Amino acid sequence: MSILIDKNTRVITQGITGATGLFHAQGARDYGTQMVGGVTPGKGGTQIDGFPVFDTVEDAVKATGATASVIYVPPIGAADAMLEAVDAGIELVICITEGVPVLDMVKVKQYMQCREARLIGPNCPGVITPGACKIGIMPGYIHKPGPVGVVSRSGTLTYEAVWQLSCRDIGQTTCVGIGGDPVNGTDFVDCLKLFEADPETKAVIMIGEIGGDAEELAAEYVKEQMTKPVAAFIAGATAPSGKRMGHAGAIISGGKGDAASKKAFLSACGVSVAESPADIAAALLRIWTP
Amino acid sequence: MNIHEYQAKAILKNFGVPVPEGHVIYNSNSARDWAKRLGEGPWAVKAQIHAGGRGKGGGVKIAKTADEVKQFARNMIGMTLVTHQTGPEGKIVKRVLVEKGCNIADEFYLSFLVDRSTNKVTLMASAEGGMDIEEVAANTPEKIFFEVIDPTIGMTAFKARKVAFKLGFKIAQVKQAVPLFINLYRSFIETDCSLLEINPLVLTAEGQLLCLDAKLNIDDNALFRHLRIRDLRDYDEEDAHEIEASQYDLSYIALDGNIGCLVNGAGLAMATMDIIKHSGGEPANFLDVGGGATIERVTEAFKIILSDHKVKGILVNIFGGIMKCDVIATGIIEAAKQIGVTVPLVVRLEGTNVEKGKKMLAESGLNIIAADGMADAAEKIVAAVSDAGRVS
Numbered sequence: 001m002s003i004l005i006d007k008n009t010r011v012i013t014q015g016i017t018g019a020t021g022l023f024h025a026q027g028a029r030d031y032g033t034q035m036v037g038g039v040t041p042g043k044g045g046t047q048i049d050g051f052p053v054f055d056t057v058e059d060a061v062k063a064t065g066a067t068a069s070v071i072y073v074p075p076i077g078a079a080d081a082m083l084e085a086v087d088a089g090i091e092l093v094i095c096i097t098e099g100v101p102v103l104d105m106v107k108v109k110q111y112m113q114c115r116e117a118r119l120i121g122p123n124c125p126g127v128i129t130p131g132a133c134k135i136g137i138m139p140g141y142i143h144k145p146g147p148v149g150v151v152s153r154s155g156t157l158t159y160e161a162v163w164q165l166s167c168r169d170i171g172q173t174t175c176v177g178i179g180g181d182p183v184n185g186t187d188f189v190d191c192l193k194l195f196e197a198d199p200e201t202k203a204v205i206m207i208g209e210i211g212g213d214a215e216e217l218a219a220e221y222v223k224e225q226m227t228k229p230v231a232a233f234i235a236g237a238t239a240p241s242g243k244r245m246g247h248a249g250a251i252i253s254g255g256k257g258d259a260a261s262k263k264a265f266l267s268a269c270g271v272s273v274a275e276s277p278a279d280i281a282a283a284l285l286r287i288w289t290p
Numbered sequence: 291m292n293i294h295e296y297q298a299k300a301i302l303k304n305f306g307v308p309v310p311e312g313h314v315i316y317n318s319n320s321a322r323d324w325a326k327r328l329g330e331g332p333w334a335v336k337a338q339i340h341a342g343g344r345g346k347g348g349g350v351k352i353a354k355t356a357d358e359v360k361q362f363a364r365n366m367i368g369m370t371l372v373t374h375q376t377g378p379e380g381k382i383v384k385r386v387l388v389e390k391g392c393n394i395a396d397e398f399y400l401s402f403l404v405d406r407s408t409n410k411v412t413l414m415a416s417a418e419g420g421m422d423i424e425e426v427a428a429n430t431p432e433k434i435f436f437e438v439i440d441p442t443i444g445m446t447a448f449k450a451r452k453v454a455f456k457l458g459f460k461i462a463q464v465k466q467a468v469p470l471f472i473n474l475y476r477s478f479i480e481t482d483c484s485l486l487e488i489n490p491l492v493l494t495a496e497g498q499l500l501c502l503d504a505k506l507n508i509d510d511n512a513l514f515r516h517l518r519i520r521d522l523r524d525y526d527e528e529d530a531h532e533i534e535a536s537q538y539d540l541s542y543i544a545l546d547g548n549i550g551c552l553v554n555g556a557g558l559a560m561a562t563m564d565i566i567k568h569s570g571g572e573p574a575n576f577l578d579v580g581g582g583a584t585i586e587r588v589t590e591a592f593k594i595i596l597s598d599h600k601v602k603g604i605l606v607n608i609f610g611g612i613m614k615c616d617v618i619a620t621g622i623i624e625a626a627k628q629i630g631v632t633v634p635l636v637v638r639l640e641g642t643n644v645e646k647g648k649k650m651l652a653e654s655g656l657n658i659i660a661a662d663g664m665a666d667a668a669e670k671i672v673a674a675v676s677d678a679g680r681v682s
Contacts, residue, residue, distance in 0.1 A: 075511060075514070076514060076515070099511045100511060101482055101509050101511045101512035101515075102404050102482075102484060102509050102511065102512075103404070103411075103479060103482055103509065103512065104512075105409070106404065106409060106410060106411065106441050107441050109409040109410075110409075110410075110440070110441045110442055125611070137581070137611060137612055138611055139610070139611040139612075139641055139642050142641065152557070153557065154555060154556065154557020154558065154561075155555045155556075155557060155558075155581075155611070156553075156554055156555025156557060156558035156609045156611065157555060157557030157558040157560075157561050158557070159558075159609045159611055159640075159641065160558060160561070160609055160640075160664065163609070163640060180556060180557070182404060182406045183404065183406065183409045207557065209556075209557055209560065210560070212406045212407075213406070213407060214406070217407075233561070235557045235558075235560035235561045235564060236560040236564070237563075237564045237567065238545070238560075238563040238564050238566075238567045238573055239560055239563070239576070240543075240545065242375075243543050243576075245543065245556055245559070245560050245576055246541040246555075246556025246557075246559060246560075246576070246578045247556045247557070248509075248510075248511065249406075250556060250557075250560065259564075275568060276564070276565050276568045276664075276665065277558075277561035277562075277564060277565050277664055278565060278663060278664040278665035278668075279665075
């Protein structure tokens with residue numbers, strides 16, 4: 001078991017004829033993911049490196065039976081691509097694109113409210129179930145199958161945490177990058193719920209950042225609902241107030257959303273908090289034995 | 291992206307929002323003429339810098355005569371204005387807004403922002419106008435009202451009325467508030483704001499609502515569809531290194547420490563700063579070279595880090611996913627050759643093609659301290675910087 005994706009997940013790539021889209025579609029296929037085709041308006045009916053290309057997501061879904069889509073469309077068309085995927089009945093939409101306007105995301109969230117589909121991202125590395133399915137831009141080889149769920153707002157910092165686990169021979173069920181934007185599809189609590197319900201996941205690592213209150217909401221959920229051990233790291237303890245630290249969502253505004261208060265709150269809710277980013281796996285092993 | 295008050299007011303005026311008549315000037319010679327053209331005094335003379343809290347620092351003056359307008363403008367242009375938001379070094383005033391004054395009967399606070407917990411635009415209002423809203427929120431949170439706005443129907447008249455009545459408006463002002471609030475919301479949406487703040491919104495002695503100050507923060511990610519607004523960017527308001535970095539798609543923020551950081555990914559870059567501090571050092575910057583860094587970008591990143599003379603050592607922390615470690619290694623070697631890195635350089639590489647990258651660095655003949663893992667890297671750079679300090 002795993003969450004969100006497994007070896008049976010059939011995936012299409014929106015923006016497959018772009019350099020980035022194609023590169024990662026190939027990488028995912030090499031990993032073993034069922035990459036069944038792609039969409040680029042105007043290039044329907046053609047093939048690119050063995051992938052069938054369709055004009056619309058609807059056509060692609062009909063022809064391939066895809067249930068998941070990954071989006072590498074530039075910011076100007078990213079929101080539209082998300083809406084198209086949802087409209088076509090895709091169950092899991094993963095948007096990798098960085099730089100989507102926040103008001104576009106407000107509309108996408110509203111559109112998705114009464115629909116079944118789940119959105120991951122935007123501005124995220126994607127989702128991987130090690131050994132079974134990789135959708136996104138993360139390096140596959142650093143992961144290994146195992147019992148730990150990982151959920152993160154960051155990209156490369158997630159790789160760091162995963163690597164710390166894999167080096168200790170501890171594998172992962174699924175790793176989810178939820179993205180660094182202020183308005184995104186899936187939050188920490190959504191993922192924690194899925195990990196809590198997944199029998200193979202025995203423990204969870206959560207990687208947050210400064211800004212917003214998503215980590216605090218997650219901490220409350222851990223305290224009240226979760227039976228599995230959770231360790232966390234919050235990046236940005238040294239970040240100054242009022243400065244956007246790369247991610248649009250990583251900003252301390254009005255003295256709110258700083259790392260110290262997030263860490264204190266997580267600790268108070270029973271989460272094992274790593275003080276140093278080098279100790280993320282160690283923080284989990286303090287409260288859990290594989 | 292931040293824009294100036296006078297620019298924000300011009301945008302709002304286009305959306306039918308009542309703002310005072312005014313004109314921006316760059317030198318005081320034209321101040322008197324502009325004051326007279328605006329009509330009778332008094333006038334407000336307001337320094338145009340992006341930071342708030344200008345009044346307390348002497349950046350907002352009320353002039354009773356046209357001569358006073360000129361006097362205040364002359365004093366302000368070129369002055370270094372220090373407010374609680376500029377930092378101790380302050381900002382040099384280069385533009386001044388001359389505005390027709392008004393008789394203030396009452397002041398209110400109004401803002402629109404994207405609320406992360408509801409994922410919707412929210413109107414925030416308070417009768418405690420003209421004050422620092424963060425203080426109001428901390429001390430008397432019950433005096434702030436919120437209205438969440440449905441993105442599909444937008445700002446509605448009934449919501450505007452609800453807020454207006456909560457602010458204590460009389461019916462004559464409620465009738466003005468409805469189009470005012472709706473037009474502010476339209477301005478917010480149509481210019482892709484992340485924050486639109488009116489503080490204060492005033493009620494004049496004559497019974498008119500007027501936006502006396504305006505702050506617009508535009509979503510950087512949406513600037514591609516607002517080219518005219520993008521052109522309002524004032525480079526004088528930004529750190530020179532940050533501007534240079536942005537031209538190479540590098541995300542750079544200067545800090546106060548002496549250890550330069552070059553990292554891929556925003557989260558890992560923040561975590562690298564954190565671990566330097568955790569190991570007893572102080573980071574000199576945040577720098578994310580991004581996922582698709584080229585040799586040119588890595589070289590530029592080094593140049594920008596080294597242009598900060600406080601930097602006594604550099605930590606490179608790369609977790610290569612898409613970014614291959616051998617590409618980074620080539621970039622480091624090229625940069626070191628081109629610009630001559632004389633400070634200690636600790637490099638931690640992990641990820642795709644790591645062995646190849648490490649081998650290239652080891653064989654480069656450069657004085658590079660290799661590190662395994664983040665903790666090792668942080669300890670090594672902190673030790674190297676404190677050793678260097680001892681020698682000099």
